[in-house]
Amino acid sequence: MNMTNWYDGSCDVINAFTIISGRWKLPILWRLSFGKTRYNELKRQVCGITNIMLTRSLQELEHHGLVERIQYSEIPPHVEYGLTEQGKKLIPGLTALRDWAKEQAEFERTL
């Protein structure tokens, strides 16, 4: 595998994409960028997501240090999720991509 400059660049981006790729990662991150949220509130707001996918996605994002899980020792259980400092650093890149996405959506209508 020849690691030329352009390929290193794309590798970095591919790794980044892998972390936040999947059916539900972006909706979750987007929602969390507006503030901490409880599990069931998140489930209601990320339309159509199931327990298993919400749990899996949150675990993966937590594993990569983008999301933090805050558990309160109460009965009934009370768990909140939020972005870590590292997670918040993702937002500007996502916003930049969203700006392109809007242009792209407009552009595709003209094809």
Added chain:
Amino acid sequence: MNMTNWYDGSCDVINAFTIISGRWKLPILWRLSFGKTRYNELKRQVCGITNIMLTRSLQELEHHGLVERIQYSEIPPHVEYGLTEQGKKLIPGLTALRDWAKEQAEFERTL
């Protein structure tokens, strides 16, 4: 489906991601961002890609208006691929994400 503001935002980004997602799209786009390239040169430079995946990826990117195919009427065949103006607009977003990706890679080593 309740289309709140945060969800519209994530939908745009999801659509953008879908277009450029997959095993080979980013390496191809990255390479093309450095200039027009012939089919077989692209194949050599995007390490490990097969004919079928290169062809498929290029067709999909062309279909979304990001890549242009320039065919010269010669024998043997001569085809070049390059980014369209719309395709070039993608680069800044990708670069922004790459900057985060580098931070993220560094960060994950500390976990």
Added chain:
DNA sequence: CAGCATCCCACACGATACTG
């Protein structure tokens, strides 16, 4: 309330061979 255990499937991806 906040999850986990199982089973299942479609589809992106790929290996191999062939062609104008």
Added chain:
DNA sequence: CAGTATCGTGTGGGATGCTG
């Protein structure tokens, strides 16, 4: 040189049901 045809597979995603 620049592709296409065919067939096979791994994995991301989901339906359903159960639990501390």
